Amino acid sequence: MEDYILEMQGITKEFPGVRALDDINFKVRRGEIHCLVGENGAGKSTLMKVLSGVHRYGTYTGDIIYKGEKQQFRRIADSEKKGIAIIYQELALIPELSIYENIYFGHEIVKGHAIDWNETIIQAGKMLEKVGLHVDPSLPVKKLGVGNQQLVEIAKALSKNVELLILDEPTASLNEDDSERLLRLIRELKNQGVTCIMISHKLKEIIAIADTITVLRDGKTICSLDATERQIQESEIIKYMVGREIEDIYPKRPKHEFGEVCFEIKNWTVKDPDKDRDLLSDVSINVRRGEIVGLQGLMGAGRTELAMSVFGNPTHYPIRSGEIYMDGKKTHFSKPKDAINAGLVYVSEDRKGNGLILIQDIKYNTTLANLKALTKGLSIDENAEVVAANEYKEKLNIKATSVEKRVGDLSGGNQQKVSIAKSLFAKPRVLILDEPTRGIDVGAKYEIYTLMNQLVEEGMSIIMISSELPEVLGMSDRLYIMSEGRICGELLTEEADAEKVMRLAVGTR
Amino acid sequence: MKKENGILSEIVQLTRKNIRDYMMYIALAVIMLFFSSQTNGGFLSARNITNLINQSGYVAVLAIGMTVILIIKHIDLSVGYVAGFSGAVAAILMTQYGFNEWVAILCVLVMGLLIGLYQGVLITRLGVPAFVTTLAGMFIFRGLLNLSLQKTGTIIVRSEGFNLLSNGFIPDIPGVGGRTHILTLIIGAIIVAAFLFSQIKARKNKQKYNFEVVSLPIFIFILVAISALIMLVIYTLANYSGIPWTAVIVAVVLLIYNYVLKKTRLGRSIYGIGGNDQAAELSGINVEGVTLFSFCSMGVLAALAGILYTSRLQSATMTAGLGFEMDAIASAYIGGTAVSGGVGKVTNTIIGALIIMSLTNGMNLMGVDISMQYVVKGIIFVIAVAFDVRTRMKK
Numbered sequence: 001m002e003d004y005i006l007e008m009q010g011i012t013k014e015f016p017g018v019r020a021l022d023d024i025n026f027k028v029r030r031g032e033i034h035c036l037v038g039e040n041g042a043g044k045s046t047l048m049k050v051l052s053g054v055h056r057y058g059t060y061t062g063d064i065i066y067k068g069e070k071q072q073f074r075r076i077a078d079s080e081k082k083g084i085a086i087i088y089q090e091l092a093l094i095p096e097l098s099i100y101e102n103i104y105f106g107h108e109i110v111k112g113h114a115i116d117w118n119e120t121i122i123q124a125g126k127m128l129e130k131v132g133l134h135v136d137p138s139l140p141v142k143k144l145g146v147g148n149q150q151l152v153e154i155a156k157a158l159s160k161n162v163e164l165l166i167l168d169e170p171t172a173s174l175n176e177d178d179s180e181r182l183l184r185l186i187r188e189l190k191n192q193g194v195t196c197i198m199i200s201h202k203l204k205e206i207i208a209i210a211d212t213i214t215v216l217r218d219g220k221t222i223c224s225l226d227a228t229e230r231q232i233q234e235s236e237i238i239k240y241m242v243g244r245e246i247e248d249i250y251p252k253r254p255k256h257e258f259g260e261v262c263f264e265i266k267n268w269t270v271k272d273p274d275k276d277r278d279l280l281s282d283v284s285i286n287v288r289r290g291e292i293v294g295l296q297g298l299m300g301a302g303r304t305e306l307a308m309s310v311f312g313n314p315t316h317y318p319i320r321s322g323e324i325y326m327d328g329k330k331t332h333f334s335k336p337k338d339a340i341n342a343g344l345v346y347v348s349e350d351r352k353g354n355g356l357i358l359i360q361d362i363k364y365n366t367t368l369a370n371l372k373a374l375t376k377g378l379s380i381d382e383n384a385e386v387v388a389a390n391e392y393k394e395k396l397n398i399k400a401t402s403v404e405k406r407v408g409d410l411s412g413g414n415q416q417k418v419s420i421a422k423s424l425f426a427k428p429r430v431l432i433l434d435e436p437t438r439g440i441d442v443g444a445k446y447e448i449y450t451l452m453n454q455l456v457e458e459g460m461s462i463i464m465i466s467s468e469l470p471e472v473l474g475m476s477d478r479l480y481i482m483s484e485g486r487i488c489g490e491l492l493t494e495e496a497d498a499e500k501v502m503r504l505a506v507g508t509r
Numbered sequence: 510m511k512k513e514n515g516i517l518s519e520i521v522q523l524t525r526k527n528i529r530d531y532m533m534y535i536a537l538a539v540i541m542l543f544f545s546s547q548t549n550g551g552f553l554s555a556r557n558i559t560n561l562i563n564q565s566g567y568v569a570v571l572a573i574g575m576t577v578i579l580i581i582k583h584i585d586l587s588v589g590y591v592a593g594f595s596g597a598v599a600a601i602l603m604t605q606y607g608f609n610e611w612v613a614i615l616c617v618l619v620m621g622l623l624i625g626l627y628q629g630v631l632i633t634r635l636g637v638p639a640f641v642t643t644l645a646g647m648f649i650f651r652g653l654l655n656l657s658l659q660k661t662g663t664i665i666v667r668s669e670g671f672n673l674l675s676n677g678f679i680p681d682i683p684g685v686g687g688r689t690h691i692l693t694l695i696i697g698a699i700i701v702a703a704f705l706f707s708q709i710k711a712r713k714n715k716q717k718y719n720f721e722v723v724s725l726p727i728f729i730f731i732l733v734a735i736s737a738l739i740m741l742v743i744y745t746l747a748n749y750s751g752i753p754w755t756a757v758i759v760a761v762v763l764l765i766y767n768y769v770l771k772k773t774r775l776g777r778s779i780y781g782i783g784g785n786d787q788a789a790e791l792s793g794i795n796v797e798g799v800t801l802f803s804f805c806s807m808g809v810l811a812a813l814a815g816i817l818y819t820s821r822l823q824s825a826t827m828t829a830g831l832g833f834e835m836d837a838i839a840s841a842y843i844g845g846t847a848v849s850g851g852v853g854k855v856t857n858t859i860i861g862a863l864i865i866m867s868l869t870n871g872m873n874l875m876g877v878d879i880s881m882q883y884v885v886k887g888i889i890f891v892i893a894v895a896f897d898v899r900t901r902m903k904k
Contacts, residue, residue, distance in 0.1 A: 337793035354787035
């Protein structure tokens with residue numbers, strides 16, 4: 001019988017309106033490197049959050065059996081106590097503090113009531129030795145590069161006597177050398193008896209390092225491949241990742257001729273504000289009137305950054321070079337307002353974070369981006385506002401008792417519809433939809449697709465950013481594939497298929 | 510019987526939904542009745558109510574401006590000494606440079622605008638946090654206040670027009686009236702009529718779009734109760750000296766700010782920025798510009814508050830401005846401005862200011878020590894905000 005350190009059995013986790021994990025079974029052998037792959041939204045991170053206690057016991061169904069015992073983690077501290085440590089993509093270090101302070105942050109070495117700093121420094125040195133980082137432990141963490149910061153995170157995990165280490169896309173922001181070093185370290189840890197679960201999009205790495213590969217899709221376990229028995233091919237993993245058949249959940253629209261190119265970005269290059277590299281390099285894309293263009297790529301490919309930096313650049317990315325053309329005329333947007341006035345509207349992927357004002361009602365949100373249209377003299381015509389909000393509520397089938405309902409109380413799908421209603425009320429000619437169907441149910445998705453079809457019929461142009469491959473393939477006329485800040489492919493939908501796109505997106509040529 | 514049950518359950522529902530607002534009114538009523546009983550009715554006498562209005566003017570004006578600042582999630586600690594300094598400048602312009610009072614007032618309001626502009630630019634363009642900018646302002650304007658009065662000490666203002674602002678009353682219609690102030694009664698009637706008209710119109714509009722409205726009996730009850738309350742206050746004032754000029758000034762400021770916040774694009778932008786500044790920015794709102802405006806408006810209102818305060822004392826003193834910002838911030842929060850921003854009404858802020866100033870006035874009448882007054886106000890302030898935060902969380 002196999003020796004499993006961890007068995008997750010029948011895990012189901014629901015968020016309002018979505019089933020994020022659907023009866024997942026996931027087993028990890030003691031001392032192996034287990035890779036977890038799947039598209040964005042497949043449930044990888046949610047599963048790890050269930051495991052580490054972020055989603056506490058009772059908010060999901062199913063059992064976690066760790067080291068032969070059923071566990072009921074109520075918070076991260078509970079799982080840490082049992083030797084499970086998780087390292088997130090966004091590092092959780094405190095930049096101003098020294099390496100040794102960071103390593104023992106939250107579980108300080110104490111003598112009596114005071115922290116024993118001498119012992120801390122000695123122990124931190126030993127941990128750094130283990131991860132192969134030869135620097136002065138009293139350096140502030142911000143002086144280290146991302147790769148070395150990652151090593152400090154691992155050292156921190158080791159200092160807690162970790163037995164099961166979870167890494168969420170550890171190499172996503174590393175260059176090749178650093179990635180190589182990290183992977184070597186993970187192998188080294190394996191030899192020392194640490195079990196490791198690694199989430200990654202980089203298939204090459206996975207094949208190089210994994211003992212077992214588990215593929216998740218739509219919150220379900222698709223398969224677990226044993227890589228110790230035979231060599232696994234990238235194409236095999238890709239097939240499992242995208243394997244879902246593209247059913248007819250994408251409403252057809254009649255073929256129609258596209259107009260002129262009405263929006264174009266040329267040679268767009270943006271520097272990464274935090275690191276010495278380009279976030280976007282030499283990106284050129286265009287969209288014609290009446291066309292839906294998909295912008296596909298994995299998380300971190302730079303799609304949202306592209307949209308935001310073009311849309312008036314509210315987060316002030318350092319733009320190195322590039323030009324924007326509307327209807328063939330060169331323009332420049334110095335704030336979102338300029339872009340909106342020119343007819344370009346961006347619907348954020350993060351509807352709660354920067355799409356909607358949740359404490360306000362539907363009518364307030366709907367009209368916010370174009371109050372000018374409702375202003376008579378100095379005042380807002382509140383009757384006209386209600387009429388307009390009702391019109392959009394009906395058009396988009398927003399389910400709420402009235403337009404005076406607070407947006408924060410609506411379901412995800414309806415919030416997304418309000419977000420789109422808001423952008424449509426600004427009467428755009430070019431619409432950028434960033435992950436328009438993330439986290440919403442199938443019914444609402446279908447409605448949004450239908451609406452998109454209707455809009456392009458009316459002559460609007462849409463750029464759809466999405467990580468969901470079937471969606472991009474099902475909805476776009478043409479698509480660009482982005483990877484690491486570059487456009488690495490442009491395909492007509494007729495000539496594209498899931499595997500071709502995924503191969504481009506994960507950077508295998 | 511069945512119908513009564515319906516109304517009863519509606520009342521319960523309304524109370525549950527608006528508990529925050531109702532508590533505020535109840536608190537004000539309780540405070541007023543308490544002081545009235547402790548002072549043998551002296552607190553609610555016509556004379557004292559007039560006094561209360563005159564004393565509250567500067568706090569009300571500051572609190573209105575502060576509400577806007579707090580809605581957009583900033584703070585202004587400098588308003589007290591900006592007011593104090595403005596009052597001193599007004600007094601100096603009139604007494605030492607012989608300015609006409611109206612010209613002096615205009616100059617001081619412009620100065621307030623420039624002070625707001627200076628602080629607003631620091632906050633929006635240079636990114637200095639509002640807390641720091643206005644804390645520095647507190648130092649600076651306290652210093653300037655002292656410097657400007659250093660040579661002369663307290664300046665007595667003798668301009669009659671100026672002093673009327675916080676001590677005078679609107680004139681009565683010549684030829685009519687004896688003991689009772691007729692014009693006051695007429696204005697009261699107009700206010701009630703306007704109030705009834707706007708409420709009924711709003712209700713009709715809501716019904717037109719099938720929005721939720723309260724049932725008719727409750728609607729009528731609310732209208733009658735509020736109208737009666739307004740008339741009671743007006744009647745009391747009319748039998749004393751009439752409506753104080755301070756009330757007129759505060760009412761004008763209140764009406765303007767209420768209109769701007771409720772009915773204009775600027776108002777929408779203010780709530781939007783407070784609710785989610787990133788979403789507001791992405792919706793094409795000029796976040797920097799609106800923030801700058803809010804601090805400018807605060808500067809002007811601080812100057813106006815300084816004028817009212819100086820007029821009330823009929824002199825400019827070195828202690829003017831001490832603790833004003835505390836009363837203003839407390840008024841806005843007691844009036845239901847959300848600590849997390851994005852929510853707040855100037856009309857409720859006025860109630861908050863009334864609560865704070867009733868406490869001051871009532872405790873003064875009772876002869877409570879000033880240090881004790883701070884403690885009491887602090888406790889009531891923190892209870893109000895704690896209650897606010899709790900009720901919001903439940904929603």
